[in-house]
Amino acid sequence: MSEMKAPDRLKAQPAAATPTPAAGQPLYANRQKVYPKAVRGPVRRAKWAVLALCLGLYYLVPWLRWDRGPGVPDQAVLVDMANARLFFLWIELWPQEIYFLAGALILGAIALFAVSSLFGRLWCGFTCPQTVWTDLFMWVERLIEGDRVERMRLDKAPWTAAKWARKTAKHAAWLVIAAATGGAWIMYFNDAPTVTREILTGAASAKVYFFFGLFTATTYVLAGWAREQVCTYMCPWPRFQAAMLDEHSLVVSYRAWRGEPRGKAKAKGVGDCVDCMACVQVCPTGIDIRDGLQIECIGCGLCIDACNQIMDRLGRPRGLIAFETLTNLAASEAAAAKLPPGPERLACGMAARAAPRFLRPRTFVYAGMLSVVALAMLGAFLMRETLTVTAIRDRAPFFVRLSDGGVRNGYTLKIANKTHEAASFALALDAPAGLRLVVQDVAASDAEGRPLLPARPDGLAQYRVFLTAPPGLRLPESTPVTFRLLDARGHVVAREGSVFLGPKP
Amino acid sequence: MPTKIEKDQITGTETTGHEWDGIKELNTPLPRWWLMVFYATIAFALLWMILYPSLPIRGATGLTGWIAREAVTGEMQAHQARLEPMMARLRAATPEQIAADPELRAFALAGGRAAFANTCAGCHGAGGQGAPGGFPSLADDDWLWGGSLDAIRTTIAHGIRTPEDEEARQSQMPRFLADGLLTAAQVNDVAEHVLSLSGRATDEAAAARGAAVFAENCASCHGERGEGNRELGAPRLSDHVWLYGGDKASIVRSISYARSGVMPAWQGRLDPAVINMLTVYVHALGGGE
Numbered sequence: 001m002s003e004m005k006a007p008d009r010l011k012a013q014p015a016a017a018t019p020t021p022a023a024g025q026p027l028y029a030n031r032q033k034v035y036p037k038a039v040r041g042p043v044r045r046a047k048w049a050v051l052a053l054c055l056g057l058y059y060l061v062p063w064l065r066w067d068r069g070p071g072v073p074d075q076a077v078l079v080d081m082a083n084a085r086l087f088f089l090w091i092e093l094w095p096q097e098i099y100f101l102a103g104a105l106i107l108g109a110i111a112l113f114a115v116s117s118l119f120g121r122l123w124c125g126f127t128c129p130q131t132v133w134t135d136l137f138m139w140v141e142r143l144i145e146g147d148r149v150e151r152m153r154l155d156k157a158p159w160t161a162a163k164w165a166r167k168t169a170k171h172a173a174w175l176v177i178a179a180a181t182g183g184a185w186i187m188y189f190n191d192a193p194t195v196t197r198e199i200l201t202g203a204a205s206a207k208v209y210f211f212f213g214l215f216t217a218t219t220y221v222l223a224g225w226a227r228e229q230v231c232t233y234m235c236p237w238p239r240f241q242a243a244m245l246d247e248h249s250l251v252v253s254y255r256a257w258r259g260e261p262r263g264k265a266k267a268k269g270v271g272d273c274v275d276c277m278a279c280v281q282v283c284p285t286g287i288d289i290r291d292g293l294q295i296e297c298i299g300c301g302l303c304i305d306a307c308n309q310i311m312d313r314l315g316r317p318r319g320l321i322a323f324e325t326l327t328n329l330a331a332s333e334a335a336a337a338k339l340p341p342g343p344e345r346l347a348c349g350m351a352a353r354a355a356p357r358f359l360r361p362r363t364f365v366y367a368g369m370l371s372v373v374a375l376a377m378l379g380a381f382l383m384r385e386t387l388t389v390t391a392i393r394d395r396a397p398f399f400v401r402l403s404d405g406g407v408r409n410g411y412t413l414k415i416a417n418k419t420h421e422a423a424s425f426a427l428a429l430d431a432p433a434g435l436r437l438v439v440q441d442v443a444a445s446d447a448e449g450r451p452l453l454p455a456r457p458d459g460l461a462q463y464r465v466f467l468t469a470p471p472g473l474r475l476p477e478s479t480p481v482t483f484r485l486l487d488a489r490g491h492v493v494a495r496e497g498s499v500f501l502g503p504k505p
Numbered sequence: 506m507p508t509k510i511e512k513d514q515i516t517g518t519e520t521t522g523h524e525w526d527g528i529k530e531l532n533t534p535l536p537r538w539w540l541m542v543f544y545a546t547i548a549f550a551l552l553w554m555i556l557y558p559s560l561p562i563r564g565a566t567g568l569t570g571w572i573a574r575e576a577v578t579g580e581m582q583a584h585q586a587r588l589e590p591m592m593a594r595l596r597a598a599t600p601e602q603i604a605a606d607p608e609l610r611a612f613a614l615a616g617g618r619a620a621f622a623n624t625c626a627g628c629h630g631a632g633g634q635g636a637p638g639g640f641p642s643l644a645d646d647d648w649l650w651g652g653s654l655d656a657i658r659t660t661i662a663h664g665i666r667t668p669e670d671e672e673a674r675q676s677q678m679p680r681f682l683a684d685g686l687l688t689a690a691q692v693n694d695v696a697e698h699v700l701s702l703s704g705r706a707t708d709e710a711a712a713a714r715g716a717a718v719f720a721e722n723c724a725s726c727h728g729e730r731g732e733g734n735r736e737l738g739a740p741r742l743s744d745h746v747w748l749y750g751g752d753k754a755s756i757v758r759s760i761s762y763a764r765s766g767v768m769p770a771w772q773g774r775l776d777p778a779v780i781n782m783l784t785v786y787v788h789a790l791g792g793g794e
Contacts, residue, residue, distance in 0.1 A: 029534040226538075233536055397634030400791060403647040403744035410632075410644070410791055440789065466791060 034286035041305025062187035114366035121299030133223035182216030279303035595778035617786025664770030682761030
C-alpha cells in the first residue's frame, strides 16, 4: 500500500529538526494544547446533527416507558442486575441468553469495519462518545471563554479575578454535563425516575453513588482534559485502521496535486493552498491534514469546511481538502503532474478521478459476515422459547441398586418459565414400558395420572425426579429417555432428552 | 538485531536501535501525562505497601491494621448473622415440621447439601452413594437403622458405635469363627444358606445344613428368613444390597470375623439446625421413608 504514505510528506515538512540532538532524546513529550477554532459548513452541521441525535438518545432513552404488566419494570431499556434480567422494548432476556448481546456487539464490530473500509473513520469523527462529548465540552468552552484566539490569550494572561471567574464557570458547566452523563448511565441499570429521586435526596445506595461518581469523573476528565490524547494514545483503533482502510476508502485528504506549491493568493505559479492554516486551526487533534493520512486524524472533516470557506472567499473551487480515495489522489497527481499550477491543472486532475469503488470484494465479505450473524441472531431470536426444561442426571451415584434388585436413577428437572403467568404442566415420559416415574413432593396429577408440575412465573422451578426399573425389567446399560411437558390441552410445550443408566446386563 | 541509534529522516525522532527486516523502531517519547500516570502508580504502590500488609514479616500489618483473615472472619460472621433467623427456626423445629414447611424445606435442602459435602461426603460419597467396605448408600431404600426422618436424625446426632455417646446406635455381631463359636464347615454351610435367602445358593445340601445353624446363631438378630432388624442395625440378608459384598467369600468373612462399622456422633460438633438440615437432605436423597 504505497498510496498510504502521503507523497508530499517530505515536501510538507522538510527536515523537522530535533530540538537538542546533542542532549539526546527527551524522555517525554510536552503536550501541545489544542485550541480548535469554530467553523461553519455542511460537515459541521452534520456533526451537530449526529451529536444532537446521539446525546438525545443517550439522555432520553432511560425515561422511555414500556408497559409489561404488573410486577415487571416498565422501563423500555433496562439492565436489571438484581433480578438478572435485560429488558429491551418487548424483549426480555435471561442471563443464559446473553449471547444475543454478544451477537449485537459482533454485528457492531463488523459494521464498524465495513463502514471504515468504505468511508474511513466516520465512527471516530462523528459518533464515538469521546468525539461527541469532547465536541459538546468544546462548545461550552467556546461559549464561556470565546473562540481560539481569546482562549489562547486567556491562558497566557495572568490569573485575574475575571480569568478565575471564566475558568470556574467553564469547569462548573463541564461538571454539570459530566454529572448528567454519569447519572444517565446509572439510569440504564435502575428505574430512571426512582434513581433520580434517590440520587437527589441522598437516599441512593453506595453502589449507585460510586458509579455515578465514576462516570461523572471519567466524562469530565476524558472530554474536558484528555480529549485528543485519548484518540492518539489510548485508543487502539488508530493502530489498526491501516488494516481497515484501503486505497478505495473515502478518507479526509488534502489534494496536494492541486494545492502545491503553496503561496500567497496573488503570487504567480503557486497552487491553490495559500497556507492560511485554517485547516490546522480547526483540527480537534491539532494536526496538519496536508501531511497526509496519519493516525491522529479522526476523520471528522472539519478541515474540509474550513478550507472551503477560504476557497469561497478567494473565489476558487471548493474541495482542496475533501473526502477522497487514495486511488483518486494518485490518479490526479499523475495526471496533473506535468501541468503548471492553474485552472487547467485543476480540471485535468479532477477529470482523472473515478467514482469511488464501493462494491469491492471486502464490501461483499463484510456484507456476507453481517448477514450471516444477523440471520443467525434472527433465527435464534425467533426460535427462542419462553418455556424450557432441563434434566440434570445424578452423577453420584450413576444409578442406585434397590433392595429388591431394581435400579433407580435420579434427575433434577428445572423448568424455566420466562413468561409472567403461572402455569402447571403435566410431566410425561418417553421411555421403555415398565420404567416408573416419581416426582418427589408432587402429589397433584392430571386426569391420566401424570404428575402436574407448577412452573412459577418469571422463574425457575426445580424438581427431583426418580425413574425406577423394577427387578424383572431388562434394559441395556444406557437407555434414552425423554421428558415432555404437556400443557392443559395435552400439547407438548417443552422436551428434554436424557438417559437411564443401569448395570451391565 | 541491534543497530546504531540514528535520527529518523522523516520524523526527526531517534530510533531505539532495534531493527527487524529493515524496519526500525522509533523512540517516540511518551506524553508527559502518561509518564505522570506511571509515577502515580509507583506512588500508589508505595502507599499501598505502607497501609496494607505487604512484607513477609510476622506482625507487619501495615498502618491500617487490615488482615485478610480477620476480614474473612468478619464476612463469615456477618453471613452467619444473616442466616441466623432461619437457623433459629430450623433449630426449634422437628425434621417433620421442616419437611412440611416449603420455605424451611428449601432452605434445609440447600444448607444440607453444603453440610453434607463438608461432613458426610468423605465416607458416604458426594451424592450419598456410599462406598465399598462398609459405607452404606444413603440414596437407596435399604436402611440399617431406619430411614424415617426421626431415625436418620438419631443416627446423625448420636452416631453408630460411638464410645463417647451413650445414645449411640449399639450392637455387636459375634466373631463366629475367630472366637470358636462355629467351625469352618459350619461357617461355609451358613454362608450357603445366606446366599439362598436371596435365591443364589449353589450347594443345596450345605444350605440346608446351614439353615439349622442360622436358626440357632443368626436368626435372633437377622430374623428367621434374614429380614433383618433395625433395632439392632442387623442388615436384611434377603435383598440385593450388600454393605460388605454379597459374594460367598465376603459373606464367609463377615460371619467369621464379624463387621462393625462406626460413624461419629455429630451432636455437639454441629449446630442442631445443621443436623436438622442434614436429616431432611439425606431423607430426600431418594430412600427416605
